[in-house]
Amino acid sequence: xxxxxxxxxxxxxxxxxxxxxxxxxxxxxxxxxxxxxxxxxxxxxxxxxxxxxxxxxxxxxxxxxxxxxxxxxxxxxxxxxxxxxxxxxxxxxxxxxxxxxxxxxxxxxxxxxx
Amino acid sequence: xxxxxxxxxxxxxxxxxxxxxxxxxxxxxxxxxxxxxxxxxxxxxxxxxxxxxxxxxxxxxxxxxxxxxxxxxxxxxxxxxxxxxxxxxxxxxxxxxxxxxxxxxxxxxxxxxxx
Numbered sequence: 001x002x003x004x005x006x007x008x009x010x011x012x013x014x015x016x017x018x019x020x021x022x023x024x025x026x027x028x029x030x031x032x033x034x035x036x037x038x039x040x041x042x043x044x045x046x047x048x049x050x051x052x053x054x055x056x057x058x059x060x061x062x063x064x065x066x067x068x069x070x071x072x073x074x075x076x077x078x079x080x081x082x083x084x085x086x087x088x089x090x091x092x093x094x095x096x097x098x099x100x101x102x103x104x105x106x107x108x109x110x111x112x113x114x
Numbered sequence: 115x116x117x118x119x120x121x122x123x124x125x126x127x128x129x130x131x132x133x134x135x136x137x138x139x140x141x142x143x144x145x146x147x148x149x150x151x152x153x154x155x156x157x158x159x160x161x162x163x164x165x166x167x168x169x170x171x172x173x174x175x176x177x178x179x180x181x182x183x184x185x186x187x188x189x190x191x192x193x194x195x196x197x198x199x200x201x202x203x204x205x206x207x208x209x210x211x212x213x214x215x216x217x218x219x220x221x222x223x224x225x226x227x228x229x
Contacts, residue, residue, distance in 0.1 A: 033216075042205050043159070045217060056216065058216070103217070105159035106158070110157075
């Protein structure tokens with residue numbers, strides 16, 4: 001059973017470009033969470049999605065960031081017009097039922113903005 | 115707002131020794147969950163141990179155990195018989211089920227185990 005798959009592992013973008021980060025949850029998991037880790041910091045919650053629904057986006061910046069989890073395919077975190085401050089590691093986690101279940105994390109995508 | 119504080123940015127220990135990592139948190143809730151996650155150089159977050167606040171018994175997982183002091187809002191992690199593979203960043207995390215399912219993480223403690 002493959003774990004949570006994130007790609008790409010490293011992503012380099014120039015300021016103003018778009019970044020698309022993909023997350024394929026574990027098989028059978030319909031709940032996906034995105035977290036961001038800045039250097040020397042712990043992970044910060046961004047958004048929680050179920051298939052085709054955003055459940056909680058309280059940690060998501062209001063502008064330039066969006067997330068989706070379509071019926072088919074991976075969850076996508078999209079950052080438009082990236083700035084240097086967006087440079088961070090972005091982690092995806094999945095769980096079978098949400099709530100208090102154990103979260104399974106991916107290995108993250110390291111985004112570097114030049 | 116809930117906060118999680120890890121006061122030890124770095125710690126080091128010799129193989130086979132015991133080390134304790136500190137974590138304190140702030141909440142007015144009585145029902146919540148606490149976690150310790152390990153992040154090795156591979157960067158993947160791995161759940162080490164989980165504690166439910168309404169359970170008085172401290173959780174244990176093999177060489178890992180916690181000292182959960184609810185009144186003091188303290189949740190320390192003890193690693194016994196340390197191994198080189200324990201070298202990693204360790205994060206303490208809190209979840210309030212009444213406020214959604216987001217985990218609130220501390221800033222982490224870097225643990226180095228040497229031979």
